[in-house]
Amino acid sequence: xxxxxxxxxxxxxxxxxxxxxxxxxxxxxxxxxxxxxxxxxxxxxxxxxxxxxxxxxxxxxxxxxxxxxxxxxxxxxxxxxxxxxxxxxxxxxxxxxxxxxxxxxxxxxxxxxxxxxxxxxxxxxxxxxxxxxxxxxxxxxxxxxxxxxxxxxxxxxxxxxxxxxxxxxxxxxxxxxxxxxxxxxxxxxxxxxxxxxxxxxxxxxxxxxxxxxxxxx
Numbered sequence: 195x196x197x198x199x200x201x202x203x204x205x206x207x208x209x210x211x212x213x214x215x216x217x218x219x220x221x222x223x224x225x226x227x228x229x230x231x232x233x234x235x236x237x238x239x240x241x242x243x244x245x246x247x248x249x250x251x252x253x254x255x256x257x258x259x260x261x262x263x264x265x266x267x268x269x270x271x272x273x274x275x276x277x278x279x280x281x282x283x284x285x286x287x288x289x290x291x292x293x294x295x296x297x298x299x300x301x302x303x304x305x306x307x308x309x310x311x312x313x314x315x316x317x318x319x320x321x322x323x324x325x326x327x328x329x330x331x332x333x334x335x336x337x338x339x340x341x342x343x344x345x346x347x348x349x350x351x352x353x354x355x356x357x358x359x360x361x362x363x364x365x366x367x368x369x370x371x372x373x374x375x376x377x378x379x380x381x382x383x384x385x386x387x388x389x390x391x392x393x394x395x396x397x398x399x400x401x402x403x404x405x406x407x408x409x410x411x
Contacts, residue, residue, distance in 0.1 A: 196228030197245075203230055206245060207361065207383045213269045216382060220265060223258040227251045234397040235407040238309060239336045242395040245387050247361055248410050249332035253288025262360055263292035265382060272356040272378040277326040278302055278319075280343055282312035286332040289360060293330050302327075304346060309408060312342040314349060321350040328355050334381065335363040335389075337371045344375060356380070364389060 197203055203225045209216045224230055229251035235243045252258045266289075267274075279301045281290030287303060294301040302319030304312040321327060329343045340357065347354045357379035362368040365384040372379050392398065 195232045197230040197232055198225050198228055200225040206230060206386055207247070208386050210362070210365070210381050210384055212271075213380065213382060217265060219261065220382065223252060223255070223261060227255055227258055231410065234395075234402040234404050235410075236404050237335055237389065237407050238311075239338065241336075241389045241391055242397060242404070243363070243387065243389045243407070244397060245385070246407050246410060247333050247363065247385070248285075249360055250285040250288065250410075252360075253285055253332075259288050259292040260296070262382070263289060263296045266358055266360070266380060267293060267296050269382065270356075270358065270380040272380070274299070274328045274356060274358070277328045277355050278321065278352075279330050280304070280321065280327050280347065281330040282306050282310070282339060282343065283317050284310040284312075284332075284339075286330060286339070289332050289358075290330040293358060299328075301330075304343070312339055312346065314342075314346050321347065321352050323351040325350075325352045326355045327352045329357045331357065331359045333361045333363060334359050334368050336367055340371065344377075361385065 203221050229248050231246045235246045279299050282304045283306050303317045305315050305317045327347050359381040361383035362381050363385040
């Protein structure tokens, strides 16, 4: 079920404390595009979640994606100028293209596997040795996509300058990854709902049908 009520969206998605209060229209566009879904989802990590933030619902709306890119770039607190942008050929590409248009920076895009995880081969653009790079991602959960993109930057012997993302579903894991890699990041929203391992999922206990989130990515 799509959550179209703005106030319910606000209860489930809090602003990143490092960014502070967000423009109210960010919540309007999440609600208006029906990007927040409620059901019983199996995430790519294998964990289960009662909600799923489907960025592609925003991405297909050019004006909405442009607005997200505008707020994200204005909120960024690290130096992304003169950087090449990097994203994978998945839902994050909507945001990557919008940030590239907003900043005038070139965009490199990786190919993805059958589960939409980044590969170390390029679909478009290149990453040069020594080049400063900013990774753009849509929604961060466990950070597997980010780790793969970080590995690509390392293989290319480029310089990872930072990360831009729309939202973090498990912000604690995201910040742990950032500390581990010693890289700055800016994201706008943080999920307030719980994500469970399979063994602890109350929706499984209630025998609620399970939906693979990859089908909604």
